[in-house]
Amino acid sequence: MLRFLVPVLAALLLLPVGAQATERERLGYGRLISNDSIGEFRDRERTGSYVSSRVWGPQWTGRLPDRFGQLIELRLGVEVLAPANLRRPQAGSRPWAGALSVGMHTHFERDAAEYSVGAAIYATGPQTHLDDLQRGIHDIIDATSPSDRVLDNQIEDGFHPTVLVEIGRSVPIGARTSLRPFVEGQAGIETFVRAGFDLTFGDITRGEMLVRDSTTGQRYRVVQSRDATGFAFVVGADIARVSDSVFLPSDRSYDLTPRxxxxxxxxxxxxxxxxxxxxxxxxxxxxxxxxxHQLVGSVRIKIDF
Structure with missing residues (x-):
């Protein structure tokens, strides 16, 4: 797998200095915060994440360019995963894990299909100091912090090259509704294949660029239009077959669910x-x-000064 991951990552990292670089301008910025405490007010499992994206490309026309490498997204991510009990977890509980990631993605459209191709490096373990960060935040808000026992058993230090490909297609349903089925595959920090859909109703997000958060599957706005105001409501679902996960290692006797x-x-x-x-x-x-199972909340607020 590494023989495939390394050249893909290298190609994406070199794209900004290639021949097309002079045609690019900064198009937008997006971010999303997700946390179970703003979903079900409990601290467990996929407990918190943050992702931010910066996008460069040719002048935005309301749709993706038609060539690989014309539009580039730099994506930074932080995620914390924790057992249901941070002090004395039951046998078989998830190990505590912290992950930092930096990745490069390109987005393009051909024959009405939208493609997202990316590569990233994930860092895990105490080297990320996310355990110290969670303890510090929990001390400030007077919440339960993970015990030494929990952190001593956390996922160890490592670097995990990862590639991700998503293919979707937006299908208009009337003037204000669109359906976007998609398929996705990833190899690296977690290896899976996934299929699902997103359904959007409303006056905004049309002609914009949205990218998918890996934790929740929520799509957040990166290239926004100010031509319309109002609301857009989204619903979606997906199913994945996960064959391997650094967060749930088989050598610690974790059995992944069938889906x-x-x-x-x-x-x-x-x-x-x-x-x-x-x-x-x-x-x-x-x-x-x-x-x-669990419920996770996601939020983003943007104010233009």
Whole structure:
């Protein structure tokens, strides 16, 4: 697998200095915060994540360019995963894990199909210092912090090259509704194949660029239009077959569930000088001894000064 990952990652990292670089301009910036505490007010499993994207490409026309490498997205991510009990987890509980990622993605459209191709490097383990960050935040808000026992058992230091490909197609249904089925495949930090859909109703997000958050599947706005104000409501779901996960290592006797389900809903709002998003995602069990499914909230607020 590494023989395939390394050349893909190298090609993507070299794209900004290639021949097309002079044709690019900064097109937009997007981010999304997800946390179970703003979903079900509990601290467990996929407990928190943050992702941000910066996009460069040719002048935005309301649709993706038709060539690989013309539009480039730099994506940075942070994620914390934790057992249901941060002090004395039950046998079979998920190990604590922290991951930092940096990746490069290109997005393009051919024959009405939208492609996203990317590569990233994930860092895991105590080297990320995300355990210190969670303890510090929990001390400030007077929440339970992970015990030494939990952190001593966390996923170890490592670097994990990862590639991701998504293919989707937006199908208009009337003047204000669109359906976007998609398929996705990833190899690296977690290896899976996934299929699902997103359904959007409303006056905004048409002619914009949205990218998918890996934790929840929610799509967040990166290239936004100010031509329309109002709301857009989104619902979606997907099913994945996960064959390998660094977060749930088989050598620690974790058995992955036969499938991984996600169901989500959210609302985008666009005003004259501000925009916001709030979404909820139901996440099914990821491993056989997981105590229960969970609900995660996602939020983004943008104010133009």
């Amino acid at each position: 991984r389900d996600r169901v989500r809903a959210g609302v985008h709002w666009q005003g004259k000088r501000a925009s916001a998003f709030y979404g909820l995602t139901w996440l099914g069990k990821e491993y056989e001894t997981q105590p229960d």
